Each structure stands twice: as structure tokens, then as C-alpha cells.
Amino acid sequence: MKRTLYLKFLIAYVLFGVFGFIAVGTVISNMTLEHCRRQRAQNLYSEATQIADTYATDLYNSDATISTVQRQLTDLARYMEATIWIINPSGQLVIDSSRELAQGEEIIVKGFDPTVTGGTFMVVGDFFGTFSEEELSVFAPITGDYKVRAYVVIHTPMSAIRVEANELLNISYILLIILFLLSAIILIFFTELVYIPLRKVTTATEQYAAGNMAYKFSLDSDDEIGYLGAAVSYMAGEIARSEDDQRKFIANVSHDFRSPLTSIRGYLTAMLDGTIPQEMHEHYLQVVLNETERLTKLTNGLLTLNNLGGGMMLDKADFDINKIIRDTAASFEGTCRAKTLAIEMVLTDEEMIVNADMGKIQQVLYNLIDNAIKFSHNNSVIKVETTEKKNKIFVSVKDSGIGIPKEDQKQIFERFYKSDLSRGKDKKGTGLGLSIVKEIIRAHGENINVISTVGVGTEFVFSLPKAKVMDETDV
Numbered sequence: 143m144k145r146t147l148y149l150k151f152l153i154a155y156v157l158f159g160v161f162g163f164i165a166v167g168t169v170i171s172n173m174t175l176e177h178c179r180r181q182r183a184q185n186l187y188s189e190a191t192q193i194a195d196t197y198a199t200d201l202y203n204s205d206a207t208i209s210t211v212q213r214q215l216t217d218l219a220r221y222m223e224a225t226i227w228i229i230n231p232s233g234q235l236v237i238d239s240s241r242e243l244a245q246g247e248e249i250i251v252k253g254f255d256p257t258v259t260g261g262t263f264m265v266v267g268d269f270f271g272t273f274s275e276e277e278l279s280v281f282a283p284i285t286g287d288y289k290v291r292a293y294v295v296i297h298t299p300m301s302a303i304r305v306e307a308n309e310l311l312n313i314s315y316i317l318l319i320i321l322f323l324l325s326a327i328i329l330i331f332f333t334e335l336v337y338i339p340l341r342k343v344t345t346a347t348e349q350y351a352a353g354n355m356a357y358k359f360s361l362d363s364d365d366e367i368g369y370l371g372a373a374v375s376y377m378a379g380e381i382a383r384s385e386d387d388q389r390k391f392i393a394n395v396s397h398d399f400r401s402p403l404t405s406i407r408g409y410l411t412a413m414l415d416g417t418i419p420q421e422m423h424e425h426y427l428q429v430v431l432n433e434t435e436r437l438t439k440l441t442n443g444l445l446t447l448n449n450l451g452g453g454m455m456l457d458k459a460d461f462d463i464n465k466i467i468r469d470t471a472a473s474f475e476g477t478c479r480a481k482t483l484a485i486e487m488v489l490t491d492e493e494m495i496v497n498a499d500m501g502k503i504q505q506v507l508y509n510l511i512d513n514a515i516k517f518s519h520n521n522s523v524i525k526v527e528t529t530e531k532k533n534k535i536f537v538s539v540k541d542s543g544i545g546i547p548k549e550d551q552k553q554i555f556e557r558f559y560k561s562d563l564s565r566g567k568d569k570k571g572t573g574l575g576l577s578i579v580k581e582i583i584r585a586h587g588e589n590i591n592v593i594s595t596v597g598v599g600t601e602f603v604f605s606l607p608k609a610k611v612m613d614e615t616d617v
Contacts, residue, residue, distance in 0.1 A: 155329060159322050166314050174314070175307040182303050183264040183280055186296045189222060190263075190282030194294045198228055198284040201237075202291050208237060215239040224298040229254065231290060256281055256293055266300060276300040339367045343374055350374075355382035399440065402433035440574070456499040456585060460609040463496045463503070463535060464489040467526055470507040474515060481520050485511070488527040495609040496535050502582045503606065507539070509575040510602050514541035517600070533608050540601035546594040554592065555580040579604075 197214050200206040211228075219226045219239035226239040233254030235243070243249065253270045264280045277297045284292040339361050349357035355378055361371035409426045412418040418426055471485045478485060496503075507526075514524045522542040529536045546554060555576050583590045583604050590604035 151329075155325065158325070162318050162322065163315075166311065166318055170314055171307070171311055174310050175304060178303050178307040178310065179266070179278060179300075182298065182306075183278060186222070186224065186278070186280040186298060187263045187282060189218070190280050190294045190296050193218070193226065194282045194284045198292065198294055199286065201228070202284060202286055209242075212237055212239070212242055219296075222296070222298075223302065224296050227295040227297070228284070228292055229295055230292050231256065236292060256283075256290075269295075269297065273297070278303060335363075336367065339363060339371065343367070343371050346371075346374055346378070350378045350381070355385065399437065402436050406430050406433050456502070458497055458499055460495050460497050460611055461500045462493045463528060463537065463606065464492070464494050466500065466504050467507060467528070467537070470504055470511060471526065473508070474511055477515055481515065481518070483515060483518055483520070484523045486523050486525045488525065490528050490530055494528050494530065494535050495612050496606040497609040498586055498606050499582075502585075506579045506582050506604065507537070509579050510539040513575060513602075514539055514543065514600070517541060517543035519543060530608065534605045535608050536603055536605050538601055538603045540599060542599040545596040545598055546592065546600055547596055548594075551592055551594060555590075 193215070197206065197211045201208065201211045215226045215228075215237060216239045226237075227235060228237040229235050229251060231254075233251040235249040235251060237243070238249075251270050251272055255270075259265050259281055263282070264278060266276060266278055268274070269277055269279050276299070278300055280296045282294045282296075283290045284294060342359050342361060346357060346359045357378070359371070359375065361368045363371070409418070409430050413423055413426060467487060467489065471487060474485065477483075511524065511526070518524060518541045524542075525538070525540045527538040527540070529538075579602075580590060586606065588605045588607070590602060592600065592602055594600035
């Protein structure tokens with residue numbers, strides 16, 4: 143999220159406030175004034191019709207005197223805060239609530255025309271030049287004998303209506319200010335809960351993209367943004383760990399290739415320059431051969447791991463895991479005889495049919511038994527056992543050797559890793575055997591675990607899927 147986006151949001155927020163006040167000051171102002179004018183006109187017209195039907199009718203029916211009607215209209219006008227006229231169709235003023243006409247005084251409204259309302263009952267203006275300020279004037283006819291005998295006209299200043307409209311408009315301004323403040327609160331919450339955390343995540347990703355994997359950040363949030371931050375931090379940690387593993391991998395490969403190559407070069411140079419006498423050449427050529435075998439083994443292990451890491455193709459089939467165990471154990475007969483070791487096989491049933499890649503599982507067994515022999519004491523026993531649990535076959539390879547320290551047990555499946563206890567005995571090891579085992583078992587969708595105690599021994603246990611033919615046989 144760029145800062146310009148947040149700036150645009152702030153500009154939009156300010157423009158919202160500015161245009162809101164402009165709208166209230168113009169459109170809403172005119173609408174409020176028009177509403178108040180019409181409402182006031184409706185009320186005045188209602189009063190005017192009542193006056194025309196009561197006081198004015200009594201006047202023209204001679205049921206009341208002008209002075210009596212004058213007093214009544216004066217009191218009513220004072221209550222209404224308006225001016226009430228009774229005016230003849232000719233424009234002659236009969237009664238004015240604002241003053242009492244003198245005996246014989248004649249006031250004519252020049253140009254008086256009741257049709258000026260244009261089909262409505264009101265008109266706004268100076269009422270034919272009578273008033274100096276703008277007035278709202280409402281007409282109501284006084285009828286008798288089926289003709290209009292006069293008109294009741296009620297005047298009220300437009301300034302008073304504007305004051306009323308402004309009071310209502312002030313409410314609109316207050317509501318707009320409250321809305322603006324509430325929006326500001328929402329903006330603050332948005333800034334604190336969304337924008338700032340996203341800025342932290344964005345800054346962190348930019349740092350990680352630039353290669354600064356040591357950059358630290360944290361979000362004190364349990365929502366989705368907090369989860370995003372944790373995920374980004376975890377991703378950075380995994381990338382850093384991967385890069386560290388890659389550096390270690392290159393360092394280990396360089397070291398494990400450099401050592402035998404240095405030995406080979408040293409021995410061959412010594413033989414060529416006569417440092418090693420002719421009668422010792424055969425011995426040292428055997429040493430060179432052993433070193434080349436170690437290099438070959440290391441290269442093959444790397445190629446195997448590379449193939450496994452790219453997505454292993456498994457050739458799964460049903461086969462007897464007990465037979466594969468027997469065959470693999472038989473291949474170590476010479477090695478076991480040299481160390482006076484015995485391989486004890488505790489195999490459940492005569493046959494245990496599993497569904498897996500036979501060649502790769504044989505490689506797993508070979509690596510595990512080879513490890514067990516390598517780290518076992520002379521005159522000890524290596525135990526290989528199979529057990530069945532539900533739809534799984536478990537294979538265990540257990541030795542009575544030097545064991546693996548607890549702090550090393552989580553790392554033994556890493557490439558080139560060798561525990562400190564094993565370094566003295568594993569002179570020819572590449573540190574790739576258990577990595578290959580782990581990858582093969584993982585490719586089968588199964589698990590391998592290690593149980594070890596220093597000075598007591600180590601046990602590796604891995605699982606394989608039982609073949610369906612086993613279930614049919616049980617039935």
C-alpha cells in the first residue's frame with residue numbers, strides 16, 4: 143500500500159466534508175426555505191379560510207360591526223405574528239389588523255389583482271408595492287350570494303420564514319458535523335487497525351525482497367491482518383532458514399569433496415616424486431581407490447537427493463516386505479562377520495504384503511541397516527522387526543550402538559548432518575543416507591521416527607501401507 147493511496151483517501155475525506163457543507167449551504171438551504179415557506183403558507187391559508195367563513199362573513203352579513211371584527215383580527219394577528227387584511231375586489235382596504243382605519247379613510251391598493259397567485263393561494267413579493275420588504279401573502283375569498291364579496295389576505299415577512307429555515311438548517315449543519323466527526327473516528331480506526339499494520343507488512347516484504355531477512359516486525363492483532371503479518375514473518379524465517387541450509391549445503395559439499403580430492407592429490411604426488419617408495423604404491427593406490435569410491439558414493443547420493451527433491455516417481459506394486467528384509471540383511475553378511483555382529487529378524491507372519499516402490503524401500507532398508515552396523519559395538523545384535531497395526535505395516539531397525547544425543551535427533555535427517563558422537567566412527571559416511579531415507583518415506587506419504595539414547599542404542603521406525611490383498615486374505 144503506497145502512501146499516496148492513503149493521501150488520496152484523506153483528500154477524498156476532506157472533499158467529502160467541503161462538498162457536504164456546500165451542499166447544505168446551497169441545495170439543502172433552498173429546499174429547507176421552500177419547505178418552510180410552503181408549510182407557513184398552508185397554515186396561513188387554513189387560518190384565512192376560517193376567518194373568511196366566520197368573522198368576515200359575519201361582517202358582510204351585518205352580524206358584526208367593523209370595530210368588533212377589527213379587534214378579533216388584531217388579537218388573532220398578534221397570535222399569528224402576521225398582518226390580516228380584508229380587502230375588496232377593487233383593492234380598497236376594509237380592515238387592517240396592524241392599525242385601525244380612521245372614519246372615512248380610504249386606502250386603495252393600486253393594481254390589486256387576486257389572480258396574481260396564478261391558480262395558487264399565495265404570492266411572494268411587496269404585494270403590489272405596499273410593503274418595503276418581501277412578504278408572503280395568502281388569499282382566501284369571502285363569498286356570499288354566489289359571488290366573491292372580498293378577500294382575506296394574511297401577510298407575513300419572508301425574513302421570519304428565513305429565520306425559521308435557518309434554525310432547521312443549523313440542525314443539518316450539526317448533523318453534518320457529527321457525521322464528519324464520526325467519519326474521522328472511522329478514519330482513525332482504519333488508520334490504526336488497517337493502514338498502519340498493512341504499512342508494516344508492506345515495509346517488511348520490501349525488506350525481505352531486498353534480501354534483509356533479519357528485519358523484524360510484529361503486529362499486535364488477532365485478526366486476519368495479524369495472521370497475514372505472522373504468515374509473512376514465518377515465510378521470511380523459512381526463506382532465511384532455506385538460505386542458511388543452502389549455504390551449509392554448499393559448504394558441506396565443498397568440504398566433503400575437498401577432503402578426498404586433497405588426499406588423492408597428495409598420495410599421487412608423493413608416489414610420483416618418490417616420497418612414497420615403490421613397494422608402498424599398492425597400499426596407497428588402495429587408499430586412493432577408497433577415496434574415489436567415497437567420491438562416487440557422495441556424487442550418487444547427491445544425484446539421488448536431487449531427483450527426490452524434484453518430485454519422485456514411484457513404481458508402486460505389492461511385494462513381501464519380509465523377503466526384502468531377509469535379502470537386504472543377507473547382503474551385509476560379510477560386514478557383520480568382520481565386526482562379529484548378528485542381525486536378528488522378528489518378522490510378523492511368513493509374508494507381509496505392502497504396496498510401495500520395492501526398489502526404493504530396499505534402499506531405505508539398506509541405508510538403515512548400514513547405519514546400524516556402522517555405529518554398533520562389536521559382538522552386538524541388530525534387530526529388524528515388522529508389526530501390523532490396522533492398515534499399516536511398521537518396520538523397525540534397532541541397534542545397541544553409541545546412540546544419538548537428544549539435541550541432534552531433530553537434525554539427523556538433514557543433508558550432510560553428522561552428530562558429534564558419530565564423527566569418530568563415520569569416516570566414510572557422506573551424511574546423505576538418512577536424508578535419502580526421509581525423502582523416500584515422505585514420497586510414499588508415510589512417516590519415519592527415531593528413538594535413541596546415548597550409550598544404549600538407536601531405533602528407526604517407518605510405516606508402509608498394507609496391500610489390499612492382505613485384507614482379502616484375512617477375510
